[in-house]
Amino acid sequence: MQGQITLPTWDSLAELDDEALPLLPTALLIARDEYPDLDPTVYDAVVQAHADHLRTEVDTIEHWPLKIAAVNRHLFDELGYGGDHGEYYDPRNSYLNQVFERRLGNPISLALVQMEVARRLGIPLDGVSFPGHFLVRLPVDDGVLVMDPYNGGRPLDVEELRERARSHLGGETPDDHVLAQILDAAPARAILMRMLRNLHGVYVERGEWDRAARSADRLLKLAPEQDDALRDRGLAYLNLDYEAGARHDLALYLQRNRQATDAQWVREKLVELGGRAPRLH
Template sequence: MSEPRITLPQWDELANLGDELLPLLPTALLIALDEYPQLDAARYDRMLQAHADHLHTEVGAISEWPLKVAAINHHLFNELGYSGNHDEYYDPRNSYLNEVVARRLGNPISLALVQIDVSRRLGLPLQGISFPGHFLVRLPVEEGVLIMDPFNGGRPLSVEELRERARANLGGEVPDDQVLAQILDPAPHRAILMRMLRNLHGVYVERQEWDRAARSADRILKLAPQQADAVRDRGLAYLQLEHLAGARTDLARYLKMEPEAGDAAAIRERLIDIGGERPRLH
């Protein structure tokens, strides 16, 4: 069995890391550390390594990648019981990796991260897909790519089903081969982690937990400081918390970044209301 190898990064160093150096599992656990300050990252690293160790001999004896990943999926989703939390989809615990590993429940992106991490420990280059709607995973194979749905037991998806799923999120338009291929491009680590944080932000806005909503937007900016929507979202959360100085700074910055945005007029009115901007006289 492999020794624990995990070291959590620091938030302030992430923006300067290229995607190839941005660690997926450690940063996902760093996100969880905000909510669970006593989190023992090595414990969850050991748990995921135990999944891989259990599969090492079986997967090593299989030559074809699709059959290897089928064995991994069977262990994760059938034997260990990882599953999508259909009943409480918007429970924030579905986005915190420590809770996902402990409860064996998650949302599409957190379950994908477990599937990706265990597969990579076993030598399979599983990748994430920022598919519209539910996050998916992909595995390069001789015939092209194998697309799977971690929220539904790692089930492989046909081209026809992928087109139909995409159509539902593209205004009813069925994507052609070129558009579908672009949608199925692998997601960089930074995009995966930002999507996790956006999920959390949406959950906390719905619950009106504005401190956590502000934190989620702030963490997106730690990964990608020029994300205008995260600047706006943090400013709006600050406004709800009556942190007016922070709200003024963020909302003014958002308008400078996106002066022609569809919500620019509404944001400008908010800013005027809190004394951050006055109408210009001509």
């Protein structure tokens, strides 16, 4: 039976621990900023329909890897969900309602679809905040099965994972311990924060400073201690000529991060605004 899905409020998120933070509803809350008429019940029903279609088949399969193979076949081969290789940085790829409607997305949004469907079928699929492209992982007898939702849920072996990580680690190849840490399951908050950082980066690149400011502000609602988001919101406000907001955010960033590598640059921005900048030591 399909019930109503309730979206959280932005002001409630910081108080929720990771286990209580609802992944799909909060991702739809992010999308509602851009699509205010979004009806979350519609997209919850889409996920449920995907799961219901698979339930009989998946319940007859014994092993987790074969269960997730059936999920991947339905989502990626039959329904046509896939990575937007043509317009990777299209912001629609980060808004879950658009991912469901277009069946195109980026690695993290496709992972979220895959995870939501799998979990409703009792499959313990988790996200992996891998450097570069977001991945998913499934426990198996001898470790974890790691898959790439951006490329049809393709399984990745250890050597490919090492190679993918190496380019983000200064050319160093991760040993087993480092790779295991990289492959830790990502909590819901980390997934949602990464979605918002992706959106912020897209909007900065496009010079859409109102949306960049919104993305940084929403990130602070999720994780108020994220000082980089405080700086990013201040810089977006600066580009919007909202000087009071820019002064507040940049001054607070400097108070918290006097030793940051960009502290002198931020201090100069603050002085240009006529604000008093904390002394750097």
